[in-house]
Amino acid sequence: MPWAEIRGLIAFAAVIGAIVFAWSRIENHDTDASAVPAVTSQTTTTTTTIPTSTTTTPEQAQTAVCERTKALVLELFVEGAPDEGSKARLMEPYWTDLLELVTPAVRVELFAVVDYYGDYLAEGGPLDFDTARIIVEGDKERWEQLITRPARGLEEARSMVSTLCGVDVPDQHRMDDDDFQDLEDRLLDDDD
Numbered sequence: 001m002p003w004a005e006i007r008g009l010i011a012f013a014a015v016i017g018a019i020v021f022a023w024s025r026i027e028n029h030d031t032d033a034s035a036v037p038a039v040t041s042q043t044t045t046t047t048t049t050i051p052t053s054t055t056t057t058p059e060q061a062q063t064a065v066c067e068r069t070k071a072l073v074l075e076l077f078v079e080g081a082p083d084e085g086s087k088a089r090l091m092e093p094y095w096t097d098l099l100e101l102v103t104p105a106v107r108v109e110l111f112a113v114v115d116y117y118g119d120y121l122a123e124g125g126p127l128d129f130d131t132a133r134i135i136v137e138g139d140k141e142r143w144e145q146l147i148t149r150p151a152r153g154l155e156e157a158r159s160m161v162s163t164l165c166g167v168d169v170p171d172q173h174r175m176d177d178d179d180f181q182d183l184e185d186r187l188l189d190d191d192d
Contacts, residue, residue: 068166076102084173085129092117116151
């Protein structure tokens with residue numbers, strides 16, 4: 001079994017354990033219904049409403065994650081398949097929002113995913129995510145790392161969302177390492 005799958009199973013088990021632990025604490029804790037904070041929302045640059053982390057039960061947290069995921073899928077595909085830059089601009093705030101909705105046991109993976117999309121946007125955005133331009137004009141080594149290697153934590157986070165919500169969140173933009181090297185060789189040889 002590959003290490004990524006083992007990590008994913010461990011993360012999944014940690015989430016389930018945290019939900020069970022939180023649920024048992026909530027059931028054993030006598031709370032006044034008026035003291036329980038309600039789920040609030042804030043608005044992104046689109047018309048999507050994003051639930052925040054004032055949820056009080058595992059069911060409410062799962063519902064909030066799934067609602068945010070369905071909103072993301074609608075945003076991504078409402079006008080057809082988005083380009084990689086547009087997709088990344090939606091994915092970074094999506095994963096950031098999920099940080100507030102999940103248990104601390106899962107946040108480490110999500111922090112890595114948020115960092116990945118932040119780096120992807122910072123490196124690719126100024127050059128319109130055009131790999132050829134980035135090789136010639138940008139930080140080609142950093143861009144190569146971002147698009148030829150799996151983003152840390154992303155597969156586990158995607159698996160968690162798929163398990164909880166039954167919705168597949170898009171994967172990162174990837175390019176085969178050999179294809180990247182071939183493109184780099186062609187572009188840099190042309191400059192000579």
